Amino acid sequence: MTTDRPAGTPGFATRAIHAGQEPDPTTGAVVPPIYATSTYAQDGVGGLRNGYEYSRSANPTRTALEECLAALEGGRHGFAFASGLAAEDTLIRSVCRPGDHLVIPHDAYGGTFRLFDKVHSQWGVTATPVDLTDLAAVERAIQPGRTRLLWIETPTNPLLAIADIAALAGLARRHGAVTAVDNTFASPYLQQPLALGADVALHSTTKYCGGHSDVVGGAIVVDDDVLADKVRFHQNAMGAVAGPFDAWLVLRGLKTLAVRMEQHSDNAQAVAEFLTGHPAVAETIYPGLPDHPGHELAARQMRRFGGMVSFRVAAGEQAAVDLCARTTVFTLGESLGGVESLIEHPGRMTHASVAGTALEVPADLVRLSVGIEDVNDLLEDLDQALREAGSGR
Numbered sequence: 067m068t069t070d071r072p073a074g075t076p077g078f079a080t081r082a083i084h085a086g087q088e089p090d091p092t093t094g095a096v097v098p099p100i101y102a103t104s105t106y107a108q109d110g111v112g113g114l115r116n117g118y119e120y121s122r123s124a125n126p127t128r129t130a131l132e133e134c135l136a137a138l139e140g141g142r143h144g145f146a147f148a149s150g151l152a153a154e155d156t157l158i159r160s161v162c163r164p165g166d167h168l169v170i171p172h173d174a175y176g177g178t179f180r181l182f183d184k185v186h187s188q189w190g191v192t193a194t195p196v197d198l199t200d201l202a203a204v205e206r207a208i209q210p211g212r213t214r215l216l217w218i219e220t221p222t223n224p225l226l227a228i229a230d231i232a233a234l235a236g237l238a239r240r241h242g243a244v245t246a247v248d249n250t251f252a253s254p255y256l257q258q259p260l261a262l263g264a265d266v267a268l269h270s271t272t273k274y275c276g277g278h279s280d281v282v283g284g285a286i287v288v289d290d291d292v293l294a295d296k297v298r299f300h301q302n303a304m305g306a307v308a309g310p311f312d313a314w315l316v317l318r319g320l321k322t323l324a325v326r327m328e329q330h331s332d333n334a335q336a337v338a339e340f341l342t343g344h345p346a347v348a349e350t351i352y353p354g355l356p357d358h359p360g361h362e363l364a365a366r367q368m369r370r371f372g373g374m375v376s377f378r379v380a381a382g383e384q385a386a387v388d389l390c391a392r393t394t395v396f397t398l399g400e401s402l403g404g405v406e407s408l409i410e411h412p413g414r415m416t417h418a419s420v421a422g423t424a425l426e427v428p429a430d431l432v433r434l435s436v437g438i439e440d441v442n443d444l445l446e447d448l449d450q451a452l453r454e455a456g457s458g459r
């Protein structure tokens with residue numbers, strides 16, 4: 067459990083609702099306004115009001131979000147970006163130089179793998195995909211003096227493998243590498259990478275932080291001042307910042323993160339238990355199931371097990387593809403982490419870009435983003451969709 071906090075620090079749900087969100091000093095507005103402005107009047111040359119000069123550098127709505135994200139991840143510095151991949155790109159360029167090397171999960175998010183494999187490789191930054199559940203393999207992949215960054219994703223997408231953040235961060239530190247955790251699947255409510263020893267917590271806020279499938283965004287939280295200065299410089303120099311309306315939407319989403327994650331976890335546990343032993347299902351993958359290889363580790367490092375469930379369809383690839391088109395409460399679509407349930411076929415959708423690589427996923431795999439609808443409706447929907455999958459069509 068990662069619920070510990072220093073005495074006097076407000077609890078998670080209180081921080082989500084109040085951190086960075088004092089009532090507006092001029093009007094008393096309880097909700098931070100959307101500051102739709104590119105520039106700010108100065109009181110004489112260089113006379114900035116509260117440090118605001120130009121909205122790429124800083125915008126008050128974005129500041130509110132950045133302070134809230136930092137408070138939720140337990141770091142001193144938060145940064146909001148136009149997307150999760152923009153956050154990743156900014157972090158890599160803040161930390162790595164040509165000739166540097168990264169260790170990345172062998173089942174990393176497909177877009178993350180593509181960023182390393184197709185973009186940063188062209189600037190001489192190389193990455194080795196490794197199974198992060200195998201600490202000895204991670205140690206072997208580290209190139210002394212060259213490996214600058216250890217990239218962790220846990221739980222992974224879509225196979226929901228669990229990596230030991232504390233052990234991996236310790237290993238990276240001994241080799242002088244920075245540890246970054248893509249905390250998108252867990253959200254800061256379920257998992258606190260910085261408290262476990264990581265240097266960076268990173269998010270696609272498009273997913274659980276935003277939580278309503280209405281915005282694309284990204285975030286970085288760090289505690290170290292020197293690393294924060296590098297990220298702040300690159301955020302402004304590269305310019306992939308969150309706009310004020312997008313920042314406001316993510317901030318609004320964060321207010322209910324705690325209650326949403328509890329409900330996502332309740333519903334996902336019920337869905338996973340329903341799928342387990344269903345004759346049309348060959349394997350159910352959910353860290354909350356006792357037979358998941360990462361179950362005990364997840365129970366230690368996460369508050370609960372989250373809203374993502376994957377399963378393999380016994381009748382094979384075509385049955386898995388057909389099943390995805392038969393659900394009516396689960397919407398067929400990419401992305402995850404919203405209040406509504408989604409279903410997808412990773413092999414042909416989110417993970418099509420990694421076909422033929424080390425990151426290829428099983429063809430009979432179906433991924434669910436379990437939403438917060440009434441759980442009986444979700445179970446009935448899966449039941450009717452699976453009934454046909456089991457009929458040997």
Ligand SMILES: *Cc1c(COP(=O)(O)O)cnc(C)c1O
Pocket residue numbers: 149150151152175177178219223248250251269270271272273282283284
């Ligand atoms: C979606 C996602 C990303 C990329 O974020 P975007 O907001 O789509 O750019 C990165 N990591 C994980 C785990 C994701 O699910």
